[in-house]
Amino acid sequence: MADRPPRRIPEATVARLPLYYRALLEMAEQRIPTVSSERLAEMAGVNAAKVRKDFSYLGSYGTRGVGYDVEYLLFQISRELGLTQDWPVVIVGIGNLGAALANYRGFSARGFRIVALVDADPAKCGMEVGGLAVEPLIDLPRIVAERHVAIGIIATPASAAQEVAELLVSAGVTSVLNFAPTVIAVPPGVSLRKVDLSIELQILSFYQQRRDEAEGGRVALGGMS
Amino acid sequence: MADRPPRRIPEATVARLPLYYRALLEMAEQRIPTVSSERLAEMAGVNAAKVRKDFSYLGSYGTRGVGYDVEYLLFQISRELGLTQDWPVVIVGIGNLGAALANYRGFSARGFRIVALVDADPAKCGMEVGGLAVEPLIDLPRIVAERHVAIGIIATPASAAQEVAELLVSAGVTSVLNFAPTVIAVPPGVSLRKVDLSIELQILSFYQQRRDEAEGGRVALGGMS
Numbered sequence: 161m162a163d164r165p166p167r168r169i170p171e172a173t174v175a176r177l178p179l180y181y182r183a184l185l186e187m188a189e190q191r192i193p194t195v196s197s198e199r200l201a202e203m204a205g206v207n208a209a210k211v212r213k214d215f216s217y218l219g220s221y222g223t224r225g226v227g228y229d230v231e232y233l234l235f236q237i238s239r240e241l242g243l244t245q246d247w248p249v250v251i252v253g254i255g256n257l258g259a260a261l262a263n264y265r266g267f268s269a270r271g272f273r274i275v276a277l278v279d280a281d282p283a284k285c286g287m288e289v290g291g292l293a294v295e296p297l298i299d300l301p302r303i304v305a306e307r308h309v310a311i312g313i314i315a316t317p318a319s320a321a322q323e324v325a326e327l328l329v330s331a332g333v334t335s336v337l338n339f340a341p342t343v344i345a346v347p348p349g350v351s352l353r354k355v356d357l358s359i360e361l362q363i364l365s366f367y368q369q370r371r372d373e374a375e376g377g378r379v380a381l382g383g384m385s
Numbered sequence: 386m387a388d389r390p391p392r393r394i395p396e397a398t399v400a401r402l403p404l405y406y407r408a409l410l411e412m413a414e415q416r417i418p419t420v421s422s423e424r425l426a427e428m429a430g431v432n433a434a435k436v437r438k439d440f441s442y443l444g445s446y447g448t449r450g451v452g453y454d455v456e457y458l459l460f461q462i463s464r465e466l467g468l469t470q471d472w473p474v475v476i477v478g479i480g481n482l483g484a485a486l487a488n489y490r491g492f493s494a495r496g497f498r499i500v501a502l503v504d505a506d507p508a509k510c511g512m513e514v515g516g517l518a519v520e521p522l523i524d525l526p527r528i529v530a531e532r533h534v535a536i537g538i539i540a541t542p543a544s545a546a547q548e549v550a551e552l553l554v555s556a557g558v559t560s561v562l563n564f565a566p567t568v569i570a571v572p573p574g575v576s577l578r579k580v581d582l583s584i585e586l587q588i589l590s591f592y593q594q595r596r597d598e599a600e601g602g603r604v605a606l607g608g609m610s
Binding site: 170171172174175177178179181182186189205206207210240241242243245247249255256257259260261263264265266267269270271272310311313318334335336337341343351353354355356357358359360361362363364365366367368369371 | 395396397399400402403404406407411414430431432435465466467468470472474480481482484485486488489490491492494495496497535536538543559560561562566568576578579580581582583584585586587588589590591592593594596
């Protein structure tokens with residue numbers, strides 16, 4: 161019973177923590193001091209029992225009749241997610257999407273600091289985007305080593321994504337976020353997540369379809385439900 | 386017992402359907418005919434009991450020892466999510482992000498058809514992006530009516546997002562997807578979803594932090610875990 165091993169948090173709970181975090185941030189901005197598991201559940205789209213179970217992994221149990229302290233829960237989740245650390249990020253592929261990500265305010269606010277923009281196209285190198293000059297892909301190993309890059313974002317066309325993933329991994333990056341609309345593979349020990357920009361659209365179409373059915377078909381689409 | 390009301394699918398199940406759909410599409414591309422709830426659970430990041438429960442809402446129960454039929458499950462989910470329909474989409478705000486979304490292959494593959502690109506900046510109007518000419522914001526009501534727009538995507542700066550949401554709603558759009566990094570409000574009866582591009586980064590940082598701790602700190606970051 162010497163060194164306590166880190167608590168094991170289920171993968172599904174980890175995936176929900178950013179949703180709670182976002183909901184709690186909104187409340188903090190509105191200076192709401194406490195929140196019930198029911199309200200948080202509603203905002204994050206899960207049930208209240210699940211919220212309480214998820215927070216129990218963080219050692220947070222709330223107070224009966226009062227709920228959870230918003231600021232303290234924000235601190236606990238940001239610590240658990242590693243948002244209290246500084247994470248140097250490189251973006252590879254500076255087309256429209258890469259440029260949009262380089263300018264995205266939401267990253268730096270969470271501790272994700274873009275330290276380099278890289279592109280294979282020599283014509284783009286030197287171009288300034290979001291305050292950084294685009295650098296050549298060939299310099300990636302040096303950039304990763306010198307700037308202690310922790311996370312690599314792939315924003316290339318689908319055809320280049322696998323090759324870029326391999327370059328990132330061989331340069332020592334162990335966390336990869338893929339925005340390219342294709343499936344890529346990484347070796348064991350490297351974390352890979354994929355962003356599918358169409359997921360939220362699919363959820364919208366579910367509800368829109370339900371509404372249309374309730375209104376008697378797409379004819380009624382122009383009206384308000 | 387006359388007209389059966391539509392089955393009530395819990396919101397959390399709806400939010401997981403696109404994740405299953407994406408995993409099943411990958412399997413279909415690899416010509417895998419059947420899948421176990423355990424394998425799907427792993428790919429979607431939930432537990433297997435949850436997968437079976439979610440699919441029971443679709444009336445899909447799988448076969449013991451065989452699992453679920455990939456193609457049939459794809460059909461069921463796409464029907465449930467409304468992906469078998471055509472959804473005309475307008476994108477408002479054609480900066481880097483709007484342009485990236487206009488060119489994003491993943492939308493049309495799911496039935497989301499971009500029918501218009503709109504921007505408030507007269508200098509952008511007429512510019513061609515992803516095969517469409519950018520149109521002025523003032524034409525939004527006519528565009529929505531004539532092209533039966535079902536879903537509006539907001540890709541403007543945060544400061545313009547609320548005003549654009551109101552324009553979309555007053556033009557008759559009842560589904561809004563917000564990419565702007567700010568909280569906006571819509572009237573009851575309008576569906577609103579928000580894309581936070583930093584969510585997957587937060588999940589990566591959770592695992593990266595765990596790995597770093599296991600390796601004795603950030604010093605080991607350059608090495609492979």
